[in-house]
Each structure stands twice: as C-alpha cells, then as structure tokens.
Amino acid sequence: MSNVLNEFLTTNLTELKENGLYNEINVVQGANGAKITIDGKELINLSSNNYLGLATNERLKTVAKQAIDSHGVGAGAVRTINGTLDLHIELEEALAKFKGTEAAIAYQSGFNCNMAAISAVMNKNDAILSDELNHASIIDGCRLSKAKIIRVNHSDMADLRAKAKAAVESGLYNKVMYITDGVFSMDGDVAKLPEIVEIAQEFDLITYVDDAHGSGVMGKGAGTVKHFGLQDKIDFQIGTLSKAIGVVGGYVAGTKDLIDWLKVASRPFLFSTSLAPGDTKAITEALSILTESTELHDKLWENGDYLKQGLKELGFDIGHSETPITPCIIGDEKTTQQFSKRLMEEGVYAKSIVFPTVPKGTGRVRNMPTAAHTTDMLDEALAAYAKVGRELNIIK
Numbered sequence: 470m471s472n473v474l475n476e477f478l479t480t481n482l483t484e485l486k487e488n489g490l491y492n493e494i495n496v497v498q499g500a501n502g503a504k505i506t507i508d509g510k511e512l513i514n515l516s517s518n519n520y521l522g523l524a525t526n527e528r529l530k531t532v533a534k535q536a537i538d539s540h541g542v543g544a545g546a547v548r549t550i551n552g553t554l555d556l557h558i559e560l561e562e563a564l565a566k567f568k569g570t571e572a573a574i575a576y577q578s579g580f581n582c583n584m585a586a587i588s589a590v591m592n593k594n595d596a597i598l599s600d601e602l603n604h605a606s607i608i609d610g611c612r613l614s615k616a617k618i619i620r621v622n623h624s625d626m627a628d629l630r631a632k633a634k635a636a637v638e639s640g641l642y643n644k645v646m647y648i649t650d651g652v653f654s655m656d657g658d659v660a661k662l663p664e665i666v667e668i669a670q671e672f673d674l675i676t677y678v679d680d681a682h683g684s685g686v687m688g689k690g691a692g693t694v695k696h697f698g699l700q701d702k703i704d705f706q707i708g709t710l711s712k713a714i715g716v717v718g719g720y721v722a723g724t725k726d727l728i729d730w731l732k733v734a735s736r737p738f739l740f741s742t743s744l745a746p747g748d749t750k751a752i753t754e755a756l757s758i759l760t761e762s763t764e765l766h767d768k769l770w771e772n773g774d775y776l777k778q779g780l781k782e783l784g785f786d787i788g789h790s791e792t793p794i795t796p797c798i799i800g801d802e803k804t805t806q807q808f809s810k811r812l813m814e815e816g817v818y819a820k821s822i823v824f825p826t827v828p829k830g831t832g833r834v835r836n837m838p839t840a841a842h843t844t845d846m847l848d849e850a851l852a853a854y855a856k857v858g859r860e861l862n863i864i865k
C-alpha cells in the first residue's frame with residue numbers, strides 16, 4: 470500500500486473517531502419495512518424514505534421476479550449501445566404520463582440524475598442560482614457543470630429576485646438556471662413554486678425542481694410541480710425512484726426536446742449501464758399503483774398528521790413541516806444524539822440530524838412516517854418519545 474495513502478487514511482479516520490464524528494453504520498437484518506431488525510432487536514422504523522411502503526409491496530415483488538425470468542438480472546449495456554430494453558421505454562412512457570409532461574428519461578439513481586442533467590445543459594458560460602439547502606447531489610451536479618454557482622437564501626424570494634436580476638443584467642452569462650428541491654427533507658417545507666415561476670418568467674430563468682421527497686407524497690402522488698399545476702412552467706422535473714416509489718433509479722420529466730437532448734448529451738445515460746430489468750418493471754408497477762388509487766398517499770398523510778399531533782400534544786417542537794416529514798427539534802447536538810440513542814433502546818429507530826447538516830443549535834430527530842405504519846406502531850413510538858423526552862428534560 471502507498472505510504473502517502475496509508476498516512477492519509479490513518480490520520481483522517483483517527484481524527485473522526487476522536488471527535489466522535491465517525492459514523493457507525495447500522496445493518497438492517499431483513500427488509501426495510503415499518504419495522505426493522507438491527508442487532509437482533511426489532512424496532513419501529515421512522516427513518517426510511519419508503520414513504521408508501523412500496524419497497525416490500527407484493528405486486529412490485531411479483532412483477533420484478535417475472536421480469537427477471539423474461540429479461541434476466543442485468544440490462545447488459547448502456548442505453549445508447551443496446552441496453553435500452555422494451556421495459557425502459559414502457560417505464561419512460563409511464564413516467565411522462567404520471568408527471569404530466571411530453572417525455573421522460575430514466576437514470577440509475579436520483580444522484581445520477583443531477584450528475585447527468587445539469588451539466589448536459591449548463592456550462593462555464595452560464596450561472597446557476599441554487600437554494601442554500603439543496604441536496605448534496607445538486608451541489609455536485611452544479612460543480613460538475615463548471616457554471617458559476619450563486620447561493621440563494623433558503624426559499625427567500627426577494628433574494629432570488631435580486632440575484633436573478635443581477636445575474637441576468639450583468640451580461641456575464643449565456644443562460645441562468647434556478648435549482649431547488651421540491652420538498653426540503655430536513656424541515657419538510659415545500660418550495661414556493663408559483664413565485665419561483667413568476668420570477669423565472671420575468672428573467673427567463675431555466676427552472677429545475679428536484680422532487681426526490683415530493684414524488685409520491687405531494688400532488689396526490691404526482692409530485693410538487695403537479696401539486697401547484699405547473700407542469701408546463703417548470704423546465705426540469707427530476708426525482709428519484711428510490712424513495713416513495715420504493716425501488717431504485719431516477720428520472721427527468723420535461724419536453725420532448727429536452728429529453729431528446731439528454732439522451733445524446735447526458736454522460737451517465739451514455740456511459741453507465743441502464744436500470745436492471747426487475748427494478749424497471751417494479752417501478753412501472755409502482756406508478757400503476759399510484760395512478761389507480763390514492764389510498765397509500767392518503768394513509769401516509771394520515772399517519773404524518775397523527776404523529777405530528779401526538780408529538781405536539783406531548784410538548785415537542787416539531788417545526789413547520791408541510792409534508793409527512795416530522796422533525797422533532799431538540800436543539801443541542803449532544804442531547805439530540807443521546808435522544809436518538811435512547812429512542813433506539815426503547816424500540817424506535819429515528820435518526821438524529823445535527824450540524825453541519827442543519828444549522829447549529831437546531832439538532833433534531835427526524836421522523837419519516839410511512840403508509841405502512843399502523844396506529845399501534847405510532848402510539849408505541851409516541852410512548853417512547855414521551856418517556857425519553859421527560860427523562861432528558863425536553864418536555865414536562
């Protein structure tokens with residue numbers, strides 16, 4: 470092993486461990502459902518992104534197995550050689566219909582989408598206005614494009630307008646884009662899309678909404694853009710197929726020209742093997758389930774409201790979420806981590822999220838209720854919250 474590498478690894482790992490910042494990864498024994506098993510202990514799971522419980526859905530499992538029988542386990546090539554299977558086309562047509570756009574393109578992950586789509590359109594002669602709380606993959610995607618990145622205060626429309634005006638009037642850039650999450654995963658707040666569209670029209674901004682946490686959740690399932698009826702006004706609707714949709718993958722939905730361009734210019738589409746057949750078929754089935762009925766979506770919101778109400782009645786600060794994402798704000802970083810650890814001992818798995826992921830002093834335990842939770846499970850979780858909350862003097 471290289472001495473330089475060895476020294477680099479030892480120094481950095483030791484430093485992380487000494488500062489208590491080394492993340493020990495929990496291993497889930499079995500499926501990631503409403504309950505999970507870690508170290509042989511069964512826990513109520515409030516930390517997955519499996520909003521609709523589709524990760525273990527029987528219909529999805531059945532069609533995935535059938536697709537493996539008919540198409541194999543791998544796609545065999547990148548999309549542009551001969552890795553475009555009939556299953557991918559079927560999925561992309563279903564995605565476009567679901568999102569209310571002319572066309573859609575599927576990628577191997579949501580992260581990959583942001584690597585693919587931003588740099589296919591933006592370059593060093595352009596500027597990107599980016600909400601300061603945007604997801605890491607958006608930040609990386611922006612960097613990859615080499616465009617000038619201009620941070621915009623979180624959901625601050627006056628700041629967006631001022632920075633859009635300055636960027637456009639500077640004459641320095643050929644194109645200016647605004648990128649935002651549709652739903653912000655730390656606080657559960659929703660992007661102000663109607664105002665964003667207004668500002669975008671005023672300054673001819675390209676609009677890009679990453680709806681990873683909105684798809685399946687907002688707009689009766691179809692996402693945040695559809696929630697506001699703005700399918701014709703947002704240029705890029707992108708998202709993941711791994712959260713509410715329950716499988717893996719990502720997509721961009723937009724005009725036919727945009728999708729045609731991404732098929733020739735986005736590097737992960739050109740140089741990385743396409744989605745596996747079983748996954749592809751399972752995603753298409755998930756979209757069918759969401760189109761047929763809003764039952765899972767409705768159950769998710771019902772559970773979210775129930776958990777929020779329960780935590781509020783106990784006296785916790787649950788922030789200002791507009792979605793089922795339910796932060797429980799504890800404040801101090803150490804107490805937050807201890808809170809999460811004690812919850813786990815009491816049978817509830819809810820991760821602590823602290824600085825630098827969220828601002829200092831706003832450490833929180835973040836709860837992700839899903840459609841798969843029963844009222845009994847939520848009551849059990851609330852009882853654990855009550856016990857630990859009193860023990861740590863967070864509530865009376």
Ligand SMILES: *Cc1c(COP(=O)(O)O)cnc(C)c1O
Pocket residue numbers: 578579580581604606607650654679680681682708709710711717718719
């Ligand atoms: C989770 C997430 C992604 C990444 O999606 P994956 O499919 O898990 O790679 C991208 N953007 C946002 C906003 C996310 O929350």
